[in-house]
Amino acid sequence: MSLTDILSTISFDAAGLVPAIAQQHDTGEVLMMAWMNREAVQETLATARVCYFSRSRNALWRKGQTSGQLQHLKELRIDCDGDTLLLLVDQEGVACHTGRRSCFFRAVRDGAVAGIAAPLVSPKTLYCGSHG
Amino acid sequence: MSLTDILSTISFDAAGLVPAIAQQHDTGEVLMMAWMNREAVQETLATARVCYFSRSRNALWRKGQTSGQLQHLKELRIDCDGDTLLLLVDQEGVACHTGRRSCFFRAVRDGAVAGIAAPLVSPKTLYCGSHG
Numbered sequence: 277m278s279l280t281d282i283l284s285t286i287s288f289d290a291a292g293l294v295p296a297i298a299q300q301h302d303t304g305e306v307l308m309m310a311w312m313n314r315e316a317v318q319e320t321l322a323t324a325r326v327c328y329f330s331r332s333r334n335a336l337w338r339k340g341q342t343s344g345q346l347q348h349l350k351e352l353r354i355d356c357d358g359d360t361l362l363l364l365v366d367q368e369g370v371a372c373h374t375g376r377r378s379c380f381f382r383a384v385r386d387g388a389v390a391g392i393a394a395p396l397v398s399p400k401t402l403y404c405g406s407h408g
Numbered sequence: 409m410s411l412t413d414i415l416s417t418i419s420f421d422a423a424g425l426v427p428a429i430a431q432q433h434d435t436g437e438v439l440m441m442a443w444m445n446r447e448a449v450q451e452t453l454a455t456a457r458v459c460y461f462s463r464s465r466n467a468l469w470r471k472g473q474t475s476g477q478l479q480h481l482k483e484l485r486i487d488c489d490g491d492t493l494l495l496l497v498d499q500e501g502v503a504c505h506t507g508r509r510s511c512f513f514r515a516v517r518d519g520a521v522a523g524i525a526a527p528l529v530s531p532k533t534l535y536c537g538s539h540g
Binding site: 285351380384 | 410411413414417427429431435436437438441453455483484485486487488489492494502504505506508511512513515517518519520521524
């Protein structure tokens, strides 16, 4: 089976994208969800460093390239319909641009939205003005 | 904080939808990803039974209504940008319409796509022809 065969099992949407969930491989923590195009999937499989596609910047987004918070790919999984990916990763540092480990740091509790995790690092130290 | 306030923290896309990841609350297993509209979020919070929006059927999709494989909501989390939800659930039976516990039963291993989980129940016994 070639890379082309692997890519052919993935259903990219009309914009050429597929949602990808990043999960810390050993703890099971869901870290973030972002999007990939064919090139991002290809690069991620080739390098074992997670590369997304940034819809806001309309460009490949090599996770951690600016922030240093790399995601190392442990395994790429594909769902039943081929239209969602699950990335088992080893996250260096924090996944969220706010400096939190996971992007899912808000929860509905007692009928209100509550923050449930504090930043581990300052976003300023992560980016110095840019985003990634 | 009212339900309106909670809903206002969620960024629905141009089609009025937001992706929602379902994770088994105690084991951390990622079960599936589907979509919700405002009404689905509202109903899920009100009933604590997960309700999605089916894009193919263009209708609310009360998970398990046909198959009996209900998802009980333990907690709804919202990501940093408000454009993805993480549902911590207690999944009755199986989440996948193929009869597997999780929809992510295919993995790229040794350069090929491999099945990594077998069906626990027959899809025929789940649906008798319908889907949900």
